[in-house]
Amino acid sequence: MAEYLGAQVIVPPNDPAHREYLEEAAHGRLSVQRCGNCRHLRYPVRTACPECRSFEYEWQPLTGKGTVYSYYVVPHPINPAFREVVPYVVALIELDEARDTPQPGRALRVVANIVREDGQSENADRVAIGQRVDVTFVHLGDGWALPQFRLSDESPEHETWQIPTRGPAPA
Ligand SMILES: [Zn+2]
Secondary structure (H helix, E strand, C coil): HHHHHHCCCCCCCCHHHHHHHHHHHHHCCCCEECCCCCCCEEEEEEEEEECCCCEEEEECCCCCCCEEEEEEEEECCHHHHHCCCCCCEEEEEEEEECCCCCCCCCCCCEEEEEEEECCCCHHHHHHHHHCEEEEEEEEEEEEEEEEEEECCCCCCCCCCCCCCCCCCCCC
């Protein structure tokens, strides 16, 4: 049984593309679908190309490098399985590939957690918009893995910004 943080991960057999995405990750590849017709790279995983509606696709492995585009710190567990892991970071990672494609402002942006070397959630105080990140893979069992991201040693590509934390009460 595939599971993440103690919760069962279920992807039904009639959703082969999502199963393939997790299988690619288990082989150490962050891959997205490349349209077999117009060559558009797409994420999230979906049945048809949002540009040309073709059902044809192949998996395109990417470098796994990106930048924190935005993030949120989840303060309360929305699932009992997450009781022990709050607060944790959910980030929107803009991948290096396909930036400003097919139009300015468009990009491949992946929702993921920012995790430490040991797979636990990164301390929210260390995460900021603009930071560089690298993909890492959390194995779920059953031949699946989940792409997650770790803070990179690379310098931020622009001035970083953090969600303000609550300061001292006003006098
Ligand atoms: Zn297409």
